[in-house]
Amino acid sequence: MSSQTIADKQRTSYPKKKLLLYDELRELPNRFDVIAISKMSKVRATQLMTIRKKFRTTMKIKVIKNRVAQRSFEKTNNRKGLSDLSKELEGQCALLFTNISPFKLNLLFDKNKVFMPAKGGDIATKDIMIPAGNTGIPPGPVLSEFKEANVPTKIDQGSIWVSKDTAVVRSGGGGIISQKLASLMSKLNIKPVEAGISVSIAIANGLFLRENDLKINLDEYGKELAISFQQAISLAMEAAYPTPETIRGLVLKTHQNVLSLAIQSGYVSSDTIISLLSRASNDGQILAELVKKAGYTTS
Template identity: 40%
Template structure:
């Protein structure tokens, strides 16, 4: 009886896989290791309307892939490289969009003993909703100060029970779970993906989005600078190139003393600065020369009688 039920279940999964493989252009794979069933359910909710998620053994996936290999190039090769039970994600998003989406939609889960704290875990001050009992000793072991008030355990002040990078003990994990805290962030990490005949491995799918943004921004700035320097007229570069050309034309006109309505004032200012500089230089060498000149200019001219 059990054997028959398993056979029926496998047949249903097989049929579902064929239907999904024909419906979607992208198949992504995530390992089941370290993935909890509750986590899969949460991620399934977040993917609703964007993708379908199913757990299947690689042997069933391979048989389904081989049955439609003539319709989807390389799908059988993709399936043959997989081992063990996998989380399969079927979607129309390309693998990189899916990777980004999963990264932005991780779920909060309770901590387990042995987990590494990804951030500081703080038990907040206030009513825990727990009744006094053996659990008080767990608070004491975690060095969380408490008091009894109104038949409930109150945390006296915000208390750090684990810092980023700490290994969370089983007792600490038990305590914060009783408090309803979900300090761990979990999500599916893609290991392989298939997209219209192309197969992507772990190295292809592992990328830092912020780093890529910075690299693209840096490349864009460099390209913009080269285009401006080379005088390549584009909608983005034209204003800068025209402004640069105008400044250079004005500078050449001022240097040559070419008078226009845009250069006259600049030329006069330049001449005035040159005069002051020359005056200062003469004064430094022969102060009396300037003094004599100033005295002479003050003597009134004799009138004719």
Template identity: 40%
Template sequence: MSVVAAQRRYGGKKGELYAKLQRLPREYSVIGVSKLYKVKASLINEVRRKLRGKVVMLGIKNRLALKALREAGLEGVDQLEPYLRGQTMLIFTNMNPFELSLLLEKSKVEMPAKAGDVATSDIVVPSGNTGLQPGPVLSSFKQFKIPTRIESGSIFVTQDTVVAKAGETISADLAALLSKLGIKPIRRGISLEVIYWKGRIIPGEQLRINPEAYADELRAAHAEALALAVGIGYPTPEVLPALLIRASAEANALASSAGYVTDENAAAVLAAAHAQAEALAQVLRSKGWS
């Protein structure tokens, strides 16, 4: 639908958005759906600024968005319907979905917890000096089973303590204690609820990977595969150097044990022969031979 036709149908800005929603899927291969729960406009604008030229972020009513995407002829786009609930934003890009998810995660900021917030990850009170003086606040530490001791006029936490697990609701008392400790456990920002990519739906949680941990797993898998290939003598370009070194060592060991002299093992064979001769001489001397 053209902009003019959309404006005639819906009027004004709504018509422009509708026409834009039909055009963007032809320009971008990835459509992300983001929930805007407690996300400030200033943060959205900052992310939009950082990713300018890479993504198009569009806020629009869910029913209108779904209708426009359907009319754009996207295969399987109805799969997005369950995710278009509440306040949402559509993100259009040609970036790899995993790269987009990683960039959005990095753009998040840490915020103080408020009563009713949901922990986005396990909240840990670390061991060490809290900088707080003993007083009524000690009851809060006891309330959340945080072990403490008093030292040099300050409250020390004696061991790392999980005070809330991911997904749990933060109480007013816990929020107050975390604030006193200077802990900002809530990460606010734009999260991908789901990705539509080439007719498929990818839930946001499947896109959230730890690059460092993933790299460690790949390195470990490579090392295990290399060790297995060397162990069974399977020749590949990566394995051949190790196989040649092992074969050379085994050949030298066999030649040395058989007394077969080569340029590589001459010193070892002579040293072994000398040692055997010395041992024989000692036996002969012990029997009275000189």
């Protein structure tokens, strides 16, 4: 039996849906400029559905078994970096196919993140605070939950009040949220877990990009861009390089230089006459003072 016959028999033994997905994954890398992986370990199903709906016209999102994708990519040899990307498929992943820059994609995903109630075992990405004030919860067994979380309380007007702002989880100290604390925060309507997807790894324009490569601080980047712009303008002015941004300054600078040269050389014009007369007056006063100091008198 030939190897082709064996391959055909193996192919017919797979479910039709899996075969269609296999074929689609062989074709998608050639249709899009960017291929990315998003780790789905902390992504809620509702978040993924929202992202699918919002980007349905600009992105293909495939949540599949890693081995199916890896087998498909093995047959797609003309895409640079695809084999390296394939090796990163571990755990629950989503494959993203798009023509949007991975840097812009990460920024778009950040804007679509929401805060969700915590579950036991979640890890805090930032310090979690329970604010001071009226919780609206009547006294009862829940008081023991506050005590266990080291949250100071008092009873006032028939409800539990938190006495002061209290950090219940520190992100730098492991940041693991217990089941009891998650339950307490749910009662207080505190939603500390940021949910959404982000780009973990991407290939684009021959580049292999990891998550840290794709993180952009827009405020810091904007400040650096403004500083670079001012430095470029200063350099262009010094080099007398004309651009739409420098031409006005260069014309003014040239005018000032020409005017200064004309005044220094005593050239009389409508632009220099006032300055020349003022300089002559000052020179005359200085000369008069020198003559007076020498013992001469002026009439």
